[in-house]
Amino acid sequence: MTELLLAHGEALSNLPLFVAQAWGFFRDRGLTVTVPKLSGTSSTIALLRSGAAQIGTTGFTQPLSDYGAADPLRIIAGSGVGGMAVMIHPDSVATAPAALRFGTFFEDPMEVLLYEAIDRYQGAREHCDIRYFDTLPQAITAMRRREIDACTFIEPMISQLEELGFKKMCDAADVWGADYPDTVLVTRQRFLQQHPDVVDAVIKALLEAENAIKADPRGTLSSVAGFYPGVPLAVLMKGLARQPPQIDIRPLGGVIINRFQALVAMGRLTPPDDPCSVLDFSRLSAMLAQTATEYPL
Numbered sequence: 189m190t191e192l193l194l195a196h197g198e199a200l201s202n203l204p205l206f207v208a209q210a211w212g213f214f215r216d217r218g219l220t221v222t223v224p225k226l227s228g229t230s231s232t233i234a235l236l237r238s239g240a241a242q243i244g245t246t247g248f249t250q251p252l253s254d255y256g257a258a259d260p261l262r263i264i265a266g267s268g269v270g271g272m273a274v275m276i277h278p279d280s281v282a283t284a285p286a287a288l289r290f291g292t293f294f295e296d297p298m299e300v301l302l303y304e305a306i307d308r309y310q311g312a313r314e315h316c317d318i319r320y321f322d323t324l325p326q327a328i329t330a331m332r333r334r335e336i337d338a339c340t341f342i343e344p345m346i347s348q349l350e351e352l353g354f355k356k357m358c359d360a361a362d363v364w365g366a367d368y369p370d371t372v373l374v375t376r377q378r379f380l381q382q383h384p385d386v387v388d389a390v391i392k393a394l395l396e397a398e399n400a401i402k403a404d405p406r407g408t409l410s411s412v413a414g415f416y417p418g419v420p421l422a423v424l425m426k427g428l429a430r431q432p433p434q435i436d437i438r439p440l441g442g443v444i445i446n447r448f449q450a451l452v453a454m455g456r457l458t459p460p461d462d463p464c465s466v467l468d469f470s471r472l473s474a475m476l477a478q479t480a481t482e483y484p485l
Contacts, residue, residue: 191220195235195244199342200431201268201371204397206412213396217389243375247297262468265373271343271431276357280337289317291339298340305358344427368443398433
């Protein structure tokens with residue numbers, strides 16, 4: 189058995205990874221997997237940057253930010269799509285955007301969304317009041333206490349905030365188009381080259397988990413509810429409808445690549461020579477081709 193520590197985030201877009209572990213899909217593929225309970229986007233990033241986790245799910249902008257690393261991350265498949273928005277306190281809806289106090293998360297797609305939303309709807313980001321948070325619960329508390337007026341969130345927190353009366357100020361679809369990824373499956377380039385069999389096993393397990401989620405959304409959510417503490421099952425179901433699993437994100441590669449422009453504008457990196465190299469769907473394509481051969485329509 190191959191032992192793996194898998195990085196992951198907090199969004200519902202990580203659901204296939206959680207289900208693959210809970211339902212034994214990794215084990216069936218010869219993998220002994222540890223899926224730690226993490227709090228905050230920085231924990232996920234740290235696992236991948238330190239090398240503690242060679243593979244896992246993370247926000248799709250991390251591989252872009254780490255593009256210049258000696259052994260860079262490669263996006264090898266998807267995990268979940270949609271379900272990202274800027275939420276606003278109901279008492280701030282009529283406030284001029286330039287006067288709003290914003291919140292977001294460093295080195296996360298949610299930060300890039302806020303940058304592009306501000307740039308599109310009100311002007312220069314450097315003139316805005318922006319506070320960074322380490323965890324989603326911290327940001328929710330700040331919203332409820334009126335310490336900030338608006339903040340970027342993902343599902344199931346968007347649905348949870350709507351239950352509390354908060355409003356959606358801007359959906360990521362308004363900025364990036366109707367179809368966009370959130371969490372993606374990544375691995376180090378060297379690991380992909382040296383252990384393609386392990387990468388294949390992980391992708392196969394996630395594809396199986398995606399099918400299980402679609403067949404029994406309530407049952408699969410119930411089995412991994414511990415990764416979403418304090419969120420009722422009804423809210424998780426609502427969130428899942430907005431942020432469904434999707435392992436095959438090959439058609440969404442352009443959305444990912446286009447975010448390099450925002451990161452350059454934010455001063456996070458220099459323009460890459462070959463931005464498309466951050467995507468490597470070779471193993472995913474092989475898995476899907478094999479599946480189509482085994483189970484033709």
